[in-house]
Amino acid sequence: MLGLNKKDTSLMIVVIILTMFAPFILNPFPVDSAMAQFNAGYPDLMQRFVIFGIFAIGFNILFGLTGYLSFGHAAFLGIGSYSVVWMYKLLDYNVIYGLPLAVLTAGIFAVAIGYVSLRRSGIYFSILTLAFAQMSFNLAYSVLTPITNGETGLQVYNNDPQVLLGANEATSPHLFGIVMNNSFKLDVGAWQFTFNNGYYFCALVMLLVFYLSIRIFRSPFGLMLRAVKSNQNRLSYTGLNPRPYTLAAFVISGMYAGLAGGLMASMDPLAGAERMQWTASGEVVLMTILGGTGTLIGPVLGAGFIKYFENIFSKINDTILHQWFSFLPDGLEDAVVFIIHPFIGKGWHLTLGILFMLVVIFLPGGLVEGGQRIGKWIKSRGKSEDSDSGATTEPAE
Amino acid sequence: MGILEVKDVGKRFGGLQALGDVNLSVKENSVHAIIGPNGAGKSTLLNCLVGKLIPDTGSVMFDGQSVLGRTPYEINQMGISRVFQTPEIFSDLTVLENMMIPCFAKRDGAFRMHAIENMMSEAEIVDKAEHMLEEMNMADKAGMHSASMSRGDKRRLEIAMCLAQEPRLLLLDEPTAGMARADTNNTIDLLKQISDERDITIAIIEHDMHVVFSLANRITVLAQGTPLVEDDPENIRGNPKVREAYLGETA
Numbered sequence: 121m122l123g124l125n126k127k128d129t130s131l132m133i134v135v136i137i138l139t140m141f142a143p144f145i146l147n148p149f150p151v152d153s154a155m156a157q158f159n160a161g162y163p164d165l166m167q168r169f170v171i172f173g174i175f176a177i178g179f180n181i182l183f184g185l186t187g188y189l190s191f192g193h194a195a196f197l198g199i200g201s202y203s204v205v206w207m208y209k210l211l212d213y214n215v216i217y218g219l220p221l222a223v224l225t226a227g228i229f230a231v232a233i234g235y236v237s238l239r240r241s242g243i244y245f246s247i248l249t250l251a252f253a254q255m256s257f258n259l260a261y262s263v264l265t266p267i268t269n270g271e272t273g274l275q276v277y278n279n280d281p282q283v284l285l286g287a288n289e290a291t292s293p294h295l296f297g298i299v300m301n302n303s304f305k306l307d308v309g310a311w312q313f314t315f316n317n318g319y320y321f322c323a324l325v326m327l328l329v330f331y332l333s334i335r336i337f338r339s340p341f342g343l344m345l346r347a348v349k350s351n352q353n354r355l356s357y358t359g360l361n362p363r364p365y366t367l368a369a370f371v372i373s374g375m376y377a378g379l380a381g382g383l384m385a386s387m388d389p390l391a392g393a394e395r396m397q398w399t400a401s402g403e404v405v406l407m408t409i410l411g412g413t414g415t416l417i418g419p420v421l422g423a424g425f426i427k428y429f430e431n432i433f434s435k436i437n438d439t440i441l442h443q444w445f446s447f448l449p450d451g452l453e454d455a456v457v458f459i460i461h462p463f464i465g466k467g468w469h470l471t472l473g474i475l476f477m478l479v480v481i482f483l484p485g486g487l488v489e490g491g492q493r494i495g496k497w498i499k500s501r502g503k504s505e506d507s508d509s510g511a512t513t514e515p516a517e
Numbered sequence: 518m519g520i521l522e523v524k525d526v527g528k529r530f531g532g533l534q535a536l537g538d539v540n541l542s543v544k545e546n547s548v549h550a551i552i553g554p555n556g557a558g559k560s561t562l563l564n565c566l567v568g569k570l571i572p573d574t575g576s577v578m579f580d581g582q583s584v585l586g587r588t589p590y591e592i593n594q595m596g597i598s599r600v601f602q603t604p605e606i607f608s609d610l611t612v613l614e615n616m617m618i619p620c621f622a623k624r625d626g627a628f629r630m631h632a633i634e635n636m637m638s639e640a641e642i643v644d645k646a647e648h649m650l651e652e653m654n655m656a657d658k659a660g661m662h663s664a665s666m667s668r669g670d671k672r673r674l675e676i677a678m679c680l681a682q683e684p685r686l687l688l689l690d691e692p693t694a695g696m697a698r699a700d701t702n703n704t705i706d707l708l709k710q711i712s713d714e715r716d717i718t719i720a721i722i723e724h725d726m727h728v729v730f731s732l733a734n735r736i737t738v739l740a741q742g743t744p745l746v747e748d749d750p751e752n753i754r755g756n757p758k759v760r761e762a763y764l765g766e767t768a
Contacts, residue, residue: 123635340621340639341632343610347618350609357567357605358619359593359682361627368630 128334131416135330139323142166143313150310157440158432163303163316164387165431169424170322171383176407176419177326177333178376182369183405184414185342187349191246191401192233192253196226196374198260198396200381202267205274205391212285213276213293215300215321215386219379226378227371229256234370238363241352253401260393273392293386295321300387318387325383326420329376334416336372345369377404406472410479412486421487426472433468520545520718521566521686526575528561535561536572536742543686543735548712548719550729553739554762559722562739563690566720567599568592580685590627598679600689604671606678608664612655615663615674616646619681645681653677653707669700673707680711687711689721693728705731730754738762 124132138145147161160166179193203225204218211217237248260268268274276282293300300318307313336342344365347355352362385391394400403426411422441457441464448456463471483489519542528536536558543549553559564570566577568589577584584592593599607615620642625631637643650656653673658666663674672692679687692708693701705728712719712732723729729736729750736753738745740762746753753759 123633123638125635125637335635336632338635338637339632340617340625340634340636340642341630343614343617343636344621346610346614347607350607351605353601354605354607354678355618356589357593357599357601358678359590359622359627360618361588361590364628364630368632372632 122331124334125338128338128416132331132334135417135420136327139170139327142169142319142323143315147311147313151312152310154443157435160428160432161314163314163319165427166316166319167322167383167387168427168431170319170326171380171387172404172407172423172427173420174322174326174329174383175377175380175404176411176423177330178373178380179404180373180408180413180415180419181333181336181345181376182373183408184419185337185345185349186366186369188238188241188366188370189246189405190237190249190370190373191398191405192237192249192251192256193373193377193404194396194398194400195233195253195256196230196377197381197384197400198256198391198393199226199229200378200383201385201391201395202260202274203378204382204385205276205389208276208293208385208389209274209280209282212282213290213389214284215293215295215382219382219386222378222382222385223375224378226381227375230371230374230378231367234367234374238366238370250398250401253396253398257393257396257398260396268391268393271393273390275390293318293389322383322387325379329379330416330420337416341365341368406476410476410486412488415486415488418486418488425487429468429472429475433464433471434466436464438465519543520580521720522576522578523562523566524576524578526562526565526572526577528558528565528570528572534742536565539575539739539742539744541737541744541747543718543720545685545718546712546716547735548708548721548733549735549737550721550723550733551737551739552723552726552729553745556741557739558742559739560690561742563599563688563722566592566688567597593682593684594622594627596685598682598684598687600672600675600679600687600692602690602692602694604668604675606663606671606675610663611659612650612661612663612666612674613643613646613659615678616649616659616681617642619678620645620649623682649677649681667700668696669703672696672700672704676707676711680715680717684717686718686720689719689723691723691725692721693723693725701725701728704728708732 143161147159149155200222203222207218233252290299303314303316348362407422408419412418445453445456521543523541526539565572693704737747738759
């Protein structure tokens with residue numbers, strides 16, 4: 121289907137189903153139950169899942185295929201956001217103007233940064249991209265205040281031109297009148313499911329760019345990128361110039377990041393310099409590695425995993441813990457809460473760090489490898505049960 | 518006039534004169550061996566031919582065109598392929614994918630952006646890669662991860678990848694170094710077959726005299742960065758100067 125082989129088609133279908141039914145899947149617990157705080161099916165978080173999914177998919181085209189580890193991709197994220205907010209200020213709140221511009225500006229910046237950074241490889245490349253991203257951050261934060269509005273962040277004011285703004289037009293981001301903030305709530309028994317326009321818009325964009333990334337992975341271009349990662353020496357002695365291939369991959373992943381940044385500003389009409397900080401660049405590296413570098417679905421899983429922990433674990437506080445462990449004797453209850461305390465709330469980074477370490481040590485292929493191992497284990501279990509019933513003389517291994 | 522003409526090439530690394538006034542002419546469709554003791558400058562010379570090093574003096578002409586100042590991939594596109602001392606293949610890829618890369622390089626040149634086409638539906642490339650594997654008796658390994666092959670097979674794959682580009686000159690840098698006797702003999706047979714069946718010139722740097730004398734029809738002896746003598750194999754064997762410099766008195 122659509123130029124994909126059977127395996128990729130089924131992966132694509134699974135991803136379509138998961139994203140389209142996410143409001144149900146992510147809200148397994150009734151609203152009033154004690155477990156409701158583990159529900160992730162609210163618009164803000166779902167939007168973040170797919171937006172960071174796009175960011176990580178793009179990053180994986182560079183890092184997963186060519187092995188060039190960029191520590192500066194957040195710069196493109198910020199550039200995308202600023203582009204979109206500027207279109208709000210100059211034209212109107214329709215995101216259709218801003219998003220293509222976000223992709224384009226991020227692409228132009230990626231050409232410039234990539235052209236310089238890709239002269240080096242390995243750690244030097246990483247440091248160069250990091251330096252560029254920090255430069256962009258500092259420019260946005262202070263020097264370029266007229267364009268970026270400095271530390272306040274860029275936003276729309278009443279006296280902005282907004283030349284295309286109609287009389288009855290919505291005053292928040294929308295796509296031809298479909299307002300991103302609007303949601304439709306469905307109550308089923310004790311459950312409540314929220315269907316948000318913004319989420320579905322982002323999800324459709326993500327499906328599109330996910331499909332594009334599958335095509336890139338399976339293309340001759342993708343093969344060359346994997347060859348760059350595998351053996352650049354052999355590649356240049358095979359009559360191929362690695363430089364334009366890596367630059368193209370860098371620009372494509374920069375455009376993905378620009379798109380993700382643009383979508384952030386499409387959900388919430390703000391753009392701040394902190395979006396470009398190196399921690400944001402590091403986060404996408406973690407997402408990709410955690411999910412599975414060089415796999416198709418890995419980065420999306422990694423993005424979802426990290427965003428879920430960031431939003432859910434950081435919300436748990438001591439009061440909630442005391443409720444959970446109230447069945448224990450008083451002294452023991454306090455002790456347990458004391459032990460768990462550093463891992464929750466503001467300490468969620470600690471939990472994430474431990475999980476990250478465990479994944480990297482025991483599952484070098486990330487969450488995707490974990491899934492594959494479980495799949496294999498189930499298969500081999502099924503087989504050994506079959507052989508058990510069939511031939512009883514042979515001890516099943 | 519040979520296909521490869523090396524004239525007065527000199528290369529100095531700091532205080533060390535690695536190459537001094539090397540003159541070499543490789544005739545078309547010959548198998549030309551370059552031998553010499555350790556430190557004679559064989560590898561330096563090879564690196565000057567493929568664009569990895571730029572000589573300080575002299576000229577290197579391939580088929581009437583200078584190769585100096587060109588990058589390795591440009592020189593490769595001119596028709597010179599190189600086999601490395603330790604097999605350089607794409608070890609993360611399957612054998613078939615390894616074979617497809619030079620086929621793409623031959624068809625599309627140094628860079629082409631086809632990011633949407635499916636590589637497996639490029640029938641022309643897949644056919645050529647599979648055909649090449651068949652010719653090399655490696656068809657059964659097409660789906661294998663190339664890192665898991667034996668060293669002999671890796672060498673065979675590397676040579677196949679070079680041949681897929683239909684080069685006019687194949688440079689080999691000690692192709693049998695570190696190989697078991699059986700693998701060495703296989704490689705000799707393979708190279709013989711290649712030079713008999715194809716319209717190709719082979720230049721080979723080698724340590725192993727068994728390999729040199731079973732393949733070469735022309736030999737250049739390098740010693741201390743300069744060519745000592747260039748002659749047919751029979752004369753090299755008997756040449757007292759060569760014995761002294763390389764084979765030793767007793768050989």
